[in-house]
Amino acid sequence: MRKIILSVLGVLLIIASIFLAKFLIASKDKPKPVQEKVVKTVFVDTVKNGGVQVKIPANGSLVAKRRVEIYSEVQGIFKSGSILFKPGQKYSAGQSLIRIDASEHYANVQSSKSNLYNSIAAIMPDLRLDFPEVYQKWQNYLNAFDLNKTALKLPEMSSEKENYFITGRGIVSNYYNLKNLEQRLSKYIITAPFSGILTEALVTEGTLIRNGQKLGEFIDPSEYEMEVNVSKSYANLLKVGETVELSNLNKTESYQGIISRVNGSVDQTTQTITAYIDVKNPDLKEGIYLEANIDGDTVQDAIEVDRNLLLDDQQVFVIKDGLLDTMPVTPVYFSETKVVLQGLPNGTILLKKPVPGAYAGMLVKSFEAEANL
Template sequence: MKTKFFYGLLSVLLIAIAIGVSGFLIKTKPVPKKDETKHNEMYVKTDQVKYVDVKADMTYRGRVTAYDNVSLAAEVSGRIMKGDVRFKAGERFRKGDVIVRIYSEDIQASLKSGKSSFLQTLSTILPDLKVDYPQEFEKWNNFFKAVDPARGLPDLPEANSDKEKVFLASTGVLSGYYSLQQQEIQLKRYTIRAPFNGSFKTVSKEIGAVASPGSELATIICSDKLEVVVPVFPSDLKWMKKGDEVKISNIAGIEESAIISRISDFIVDQSVNVYLSYDASGKNNIIEGAYVDAVFSGTKVPGFEIPREAIVDKSFVYELVGNKLQKTPIEIIRQLEDMTIISGVEESKLIVTESLASVNPNMEYLPR
């Protein structure tokens, strides 16, 4: 019993001694001194200002459109007949091809009948002309021979005197001629010829359908001459002028040359449209509806090129002075896609060329 009590008392004593020694060691452990030489530091990307002549091309994206986009409408009524090419969307044609023909055999027959009647009128006045106007007989006789019901009317001879003019009017020659001329003009409206090389963009009627005056038949586009509409920043217009050559390239990287044909004088969606003229004769690299990259050749300007993200509040940059940053005003000479050409900062100065979320006045900044 006494032995157990002794060992228990010894254990309690040892534990108390261990706790006391531990507390003493903790209290006597030296506290490390604070390093007063350590500061808050941050490395920033910088570049030394050096002005050079920078030639910066401007690249924009534009869309190709047809220079001529014509809507065809019927001027007369009748059944649509087959022309020289198929009347289908996408079908190509050449300038002068008959692309739309409307049934006109009845009109042609009526015109031939009118010309026959006109010949009859001429035949009745020729004897009188020979007697009363012998000096004019030869020209009217030749005109009579030139009139053919199957061909177009020849030019009407000119009357050389008022008496001759009165005679022609009173015998119905003048009214008969101009009536036939009007019928010939009307007949031409039954046939539509292609005004340029191109293709059908849309077709609204089918062969065999009946057209009425004013009804839309199709839309045609010119394939030889295209136009590229390029929206550009208004600030870049001073580097562009009508007649400048512009390089355009399609999605495959094939490059062609275009010319600035005109520049809008108004802003749409914060940009100005520049129109490029492109001669596509015999080429298929650039087609209507496609998007192309347009590279406008830039002139050399003195300046310093920095990333656009380094611009602060639209017209400032951060300059590294000592170990601190200060806002320095700049002049923006040219705005490029990812870069900006600036001036206004003294040469050899260090400016920050990256975007900073914020600037701490208590922070020391170091170049990297």
């Protein structure tokens, strides 16, 4: 029985070997599958060299070109007026901003005026006898003297004797003491130096104002200036009177500015030079942050492309006969997102957008070519 089982197994093994041999022979003759070549579709552009205007970016905040910090030179109570001293309040040129109670000082001024008048009146009899030729002009001065008005200028001295006589009676010193008091009296009323708006108010009506105290800030909202810092390498491009493009951060609004001043020294820490740009627009406010594009030199025989198209070894990808290749270029100017290049011949097919994993020799086809198929 055992011999019969072994014989059957042997026959089956021989038959299986024959079938396996036939299968291997048949599979050996089948052709190997051909791997399909992958061709990437890319966006391209044709090089057309020309003049490229270099734009120097800068930014800064607007500040009113005419602004005044209001300080008090006298002491007293802030008197209320017809217009409240509040931020946002508009004033015309010459209009009173602040009135300080000056009743005590006014009394001193009037007392000094009276003393001057009395001292001149006291010498009139002597002038009639000793200096009859000058008597009339001093009499005219007394006749025009008004205690309710600013003191008039003393008559001109016509001789050395007259000068000694008038000065010796203390009239000249009394006059200048009076003018000093009158000058100080004018400081009790602070007027607007120009038409503008109050942006800061640190006191209110009834406040005791002290000498040297800051009272507020006043600006002219019709014209602003922006301070920008530009690399010293572009200092020769900053020209007074040149127009500058300004825009807000969202690029939704644009304005026209003019370079009004350029600092003559370079900041040693940042190696930048400061320029000031004037801008007028009713929509602008102090403190608004703007970006500026200052016109630089025009680079000839160049093109402007995205910075991410420039390789680390100062080469760019070009397309030749459906394959990617590299070509050396000369970068002339870098901005935040763009680079100006020279050295590419006209008509060169250049990548318009970077291709992930790109390498020299990669099969590609342009987007336009695929669209025409």
